């Protein structure tokens with residue numbers, strides 16, 4: 001595997017392994033069958049990867065917004081180093097993978113974003129670049145795993161502090177002394193034992209299945225969502241059954257999206273791959289204004305400043321509506337006039353292709 005996990009369990013999936021021990025063996029099966037789900041990178045994951053590389057000083061070029069996020073996270077993370085270590089000299093490791101060894105053999109690994117350490121203390125920092133609220137450090141299974149492998153690989157430390165560093169959700173922190181590390185280690189070894197059990201149980205839940213690479217071939221999920229289609233109530237249920245139904249809907253939604261993603265990726269990646277009646281279609285482009293300051297100066301010739309201020313979000317559609325009202329233009333004429341006024345300031349951005357049914361088939 002390209003990412004260095006060598007097909008062994010890794011920290012980033014630890015929460016899923018805890019929730020659904022059967023998922024580790026099934027993900028190997030999905031991989032062997034070429035049926036892995038959630039493999040395509042998304043705009044958000046590519047952005048996250050770039051920011052992580054920049055934070056590891058890999059000299060990567062970032063957009064203005066990516067750079068802002070990276071700088072903000074760096075500053076927030078550096079503040080924590082000052083708070084914890086003060087002026088004490090520290091060593092730093094970045095984007096490094098540590099292995100958990102049992103009986104002299106590597107059995108699982110975890111890659112951390114940054115570890116800052118002295119002879120006594122190690123601080124593990126994990127950057128989160130997205131808008132989804134991360135599991136707080138106190139209950140974060142990935143951080144628990146990382147803390148244990150850091151302690152085992154930096155044998156002298158007697159305390160590990162682990163932090164999630166996020167823009168929107170701030171910093172969360174947890175601490176492990178030696179006895180807590182021993183407890184976490186036993187917990188991890190217990191989970192590893194369950195993963196290897198040929199009878200490892202499957203426990204479908206939205207949290208476990210959301211990013212599971214095995215979701216497309218998982219019978220446990222299919223069994224759970226089947227009853228939704230057979231719902232024989234005259235009216236939708238309330239109470240506990242409503243809660244269960246909504247959970248099943250979430251699983252079903254995730255499962256359907258994952259099936260669509262799988263075929264979209266195949267059609268995009270292999271020109272000779274065909275699915276009768278289906279294709280990847282390019283949606284219409286979105287118009288983007290590249291310089292709103294100049295655009296506003298030009299538009300003020302046609303649209304009252306009051307109306308322009310009213311379109312404060314500067315949505316093209318709102319500007320176009322105001323211009324159409326003023327010049328009594330509609331449709332393609334209106335579009336052409338706006339393009340003429342904003343000549344050189346408009347760009348067309350195409351969305352990613354999406355899976356579409358071919359009409360009449």
Ligand code: SF4
Pocket residue numbers: 016020022023024026202203204205208209212213214215218219220221
């Ligand atoms: S899809 Fe869900 S139930 Fe199936 S293996 Fe993955 S986590 Fe477990």
